[in-house]
Amino acid sequence: MKKYWSVFKISFVQEFVYKANFIMWRVRNVFQIFIVFFLWDSIFADPGRELFGYNRAQILTYVFGIIVVKAFVLSARAVDVAGEIADGRLTNYLLKPIGYFKYWLTRDLSSKALNFAFATVEVGILYFILRPPLFLQVSPIYVFAFLVAVALAILIFFHLLFITGLVPFWYPEAAWGAQFLFVWVFTEFLSGATFPLDILPIAIQKGLYLTPFPYLVFFPIQVYLGKLGAIEIVKGLGIMAAWIVFLRFTTNWLWHKGLRVYRAEGR
Amino acid sequence: MKKFMYYLRVWGIMSKNSFLMVASQKMVFLIFLIGKLIRFGLFAVFLIFLLKGSQSLAGYTVNQIIFFFLTFNLIDIIAQFLFREVYRFRPQIISGSFDLTLARPTNALFRSLMGGADIIDLVTIPPIIFAMVYVGAALNPSIIHVSLFIILLVNGFLIATAFHIAVLALGIITLEIDHTIMIYRDLVNMGRFPVDIYREPLRGILTYLIPVGLMVTVPAKALMGLASARGVILSFGVVAAAVFLSLKFWKLALRKYTSASS
Numbered sequence: 001m002k003k004y005w006s007v008f009k010i011s012f013v014q015e016f017v018y019k020a021n022f023i024m025w026r027v028r029n030v031f032q033i034f035i036v037f038f039l040w041d042s043i044f045a046d047p048g049r050e051l052f053g054y055n056r057a058q059i060l061t062y063v064f065g066i067i068v069v070k071a072f073v074l075s076a077r078a079v080d081v082a083g084e085i086a087d088g089r090l091t092n093y094l095l096k097p098i099g100y101f102k103y104w105l106t107r108d109l110s111s112k113a114l115n116f117a118f119a120t121v122e123v124g125i126l127y128f129i130l131r132p133p134l135f136l137q138v139s140p141i142y143v144f145a146f147l148v149a150v151a152l153a154i155l156i157f158f159h160l161l162f163i164t165g166l167v168p169f170w171y172p173e174a175a176w177g178a179q180f181l182f183v184w185v186f187t188e189f190l191s192g193a194t195f196p197l198d199i200l201p202i203a204i205q206k207g208l209y210l211t212p213f214p215y216l217v218f219f220p221i222q223v224y225l226g227k228l229g230a231i232e233i234v235k236g237l238g239i240m241a242a243w244i245v246f247l248r249f250t251t252n253w254l255w256h257k258g259l260r261v262y263r264a265e266g267r
Numbered sequence: 268m269k270k271f272m273y274y275l276r277v278w279g280i281m282s283k284n285s286f287l288m289v290a291s292q293k294m295v296f297l298i299f300l301i302g303k304l305i306r307f308g309l310f311a312v313f314l315i316f317l318l319k320g321s322q323s324l325a326g327y328t329v330n331q332i333i334f335f336f337l338t339f340n341l342i343d344i345i346a347q348f349l350f351r352e353v354y355r356f357r358p359q360i361i362s363g364s365f366d367l368t369l370a371r372p373t374n375a376l377f378r379s380l381m382g383g384a385d386i387i388d389l390v391t392i393p394p395i396i397f398a399m400v401y402v403g404a405a406l407n408p409s410i411i412h413v414s415l416f417i418i419l420l421v422n423g424f425l426i427a428t429a430f431h432i433a434v435l436a437l438g439i440i441t442l443e444i445d446h447t448i449m450i451y452r453d454l455v456n457m458g459r460f461p462v463d464i465y466r467e468p469l470r471g472i473l474t475y476l477i478p479v480g481l482m483v484t485v486p487a488k489a490l491m492g493l494a495s496a497r498g499v500i501l502s503f504g505v506v507a508a509a510v511f512l513s514l515k516f517w518k519l520a521l522r523k524y525t526s527a528s529s
Contacts (some may be wrong), residue, residue: 031453034469035460042464043321052320085340177298187303189309199316 004106009076011110026118029067030126037063058225060132062196064123065221069121070193073216075151077107079183081165082175088264101162101251107226108158132142137224145233149220152240156189156212159247160161166251172265181221192218212243216231225249276282277373282384282523289386294350299387307340309389312461330405331491337399339458343422344395346427348388350380354433357444363526365439376517379435380428408490419486420497422506425453425483429509431459436513438522460484476506 001220015022041225043049044056054062081104084090093100127134137143160182167178188194197205197218208214219236222228228236276284289296314336318329327335329478359365368375408416430451438444454477462473462480474480481502487495 020293024450028446028449028453031450032456034465035457038465039324040459041466042325043317090345109344125386154373172292174298177302180301181298181305185309189306190311194310195313195317200311201316201319 006103007098007103007106008110012114012133013061015024015111015114020167020266021112024114029070029146033067033126035065036066037126037132041130044256048241053227054196057133058227059137059196059224061135062221064126064132064150065224066193066217067119067123067126069150069153069217070114071115072112073157073220074183074187074191074193075111075115076158076161078104078161078165080177081162082168082179085165085262086168086172087244090245090262091264104162105158111229112154114142123266135225137226139226142223145237146220146224147239148237149215149223149233152237152244153216153245155218156240156247157216159244159251160187160212162251163247163254166254166258169254169261186213188217189198190214190255191216192221195249196221213249215240215243237261271442274373274377277377278381278384281378281382283384286386291321296387300390303387303391311336325461327461330402331487334399334402334490335457335461335483336403337395338420338423339455339483341392341399342423342427342458342482343452343455344370344388344391345424346431348392349383350428350431351385351388352382353435353448354378354468355383356435356438357442360438360442360444360524361527366526369524373520375433376432376514378430379381401473403490405490408492412490414494415494415499416490417495419489419502422502422508423482425506425508426478427502429506429513430455431516439520439524455482456477461466461487470497475501475505478509481505 026257037060040059043051044059046052047056049056051059084093090100093103135148161179164178165175166181168175171178190197190208190211192214195217197208197214205214215236219240221235223236311333314333318324318332323329324332359368359379365375365379367521368378371378402428403416404412431448434444434447434451437447441447454473457473458479461516462470470480481498485494485498485502489499
């Protein structure tokens with residue numbers, strides 16, 4: 001445990017080595033939020049309007065929720081796993097007395113801690129600039145369920161990212177391509193990080209709920225907004241737990257399969 | 268004319284090499300192509316369902332909003348197709364291999380900007396043009412409006428070109444390209460919707476300072492017959508200023524190039 005705490009601290013400090021990189025990444029997040037915010041602000045220009053089951057305060061809270069939940073769930077260092085396998089750097093870790101999976105999970109958590117700190121400041125600044133009406137969840141049960149949902153979402157995303165990162169075991173040149181498809185296309189749209197998924201027809205929503213994506217951003221924010229009943233929340237959290245178990249097994253299986261074909265190319 | 272043909276031939280050779288490189292990695296080519304198509308499709312689906320529910324956005328109809336979205340995509344994808352080399356410029360500066368570009372008889376800016384056309388983006392251009400013609404026809408534009416739209420589209424593309432030149436110049440001075448180009452992309456992404464949806468002062472900034480509005484909103488509005496004479500004149504003025512300033516900036520950056528690491 002002590003060595004992973006050291007990894008956490010070193011990884012946290014490392015983020016400050018490339019300050020410009022980190023700040024630019026956060027600036028980009030804010031720009032992306034601007035588009036979504038003003039889009040919904042324009043649609044809900046009439047304060048009394050209700051659409052897709054949201055009022056103005058709820059939809060703008062959803063937009064602000066995206067910043068917070070994304071900082072927790074979607075900010076991850078494990079994107080580097082693919083590159084390490086593709087160019088053979090993985091070998092260095094295999095020789096060290098450290099679990100590769102735990103190592104990257106620790107680095108991910110470290111990155112999330114930093115991103116969350118920045119996201120909190122950004123939300124404060126954006127709130128001050130944009131002055132939106134926000135929905136404040138006062139029920140401690142809902143807030144607790146929201147935090148549990150975020151914690152489970154972190155684990156789901158980590159496993160999904162790690163699995164995508166294992167693709168170079170078989171296709172080293174596809175390292176970046178696989179992540180582009182998974183992170184920038186599927187996760188961005190199907191998780192609810194761009195728009196609330198309940199604007200889509202019920203049939204499409206049902207189909208999406210068969211995948212883990214809606215549980216990454218959409219479901220936690222729905223819990224916060226109090227749009228789900230107790231049974232739905234418990235059911236959702238149960239499905240998330242089931243996904244984690246399934247993805248854990250899949251990750252282990254692929255990791256061991258991958259190690260058998262790993263040739264440490266480039267080393 | 269002779270010089271133009273010479274550069275056209277050089278561009279053809281460079282593009283062919285770039286295409287061959289991508290074609291040698293069929294799997295990667297396929298993943299990126301599928302990814303781009305899915306991303307475009309998902310955003311279009313989102314837009315359609317959003318507008319189905321809300322009926323309009325900032326006073327624009329569903330067809331008009333889709334036309335704004337398509338116009339944005341066309342300019343964005345053509346810029347990516349032609350200027351993909353900008354995304355690969357940083358290693359040249361860091362390693363000092365930009366010296367080789369400077370030593371060649373072709374223009375260094377031309378090579379840095381257009382040295383590696385992207386076939387993946389090329390493949391996606393025809394379907395977008397087809398969709399634009401289809402959606403645009405439903406807006407019943409006159410010949411004048413279509414002509415104005417095409418002229419302003421060229422203007423929009425020239426603004427995008429000026430942005431890319433500025434990013435290259437900034438890259439020489441600061442050694443930073445990756446984030447600058449992505450911030451440019453984020454800003455341009457704001458043009459997916461008409462700038463009318465943004466509040467002041469953001470709307471003003473997107474119209475005058477970072478002229479995303481002139482790049483996308485004004486051309487699309489021209490086709491709909493909604494562009495003001497002021498917007499059209501401004502578009503020409505901004506294009507001239509943007510291209511002039513970006514070229515000046517490039518020349519300044521070249522003087523600052525230190526050829527470090529070479």
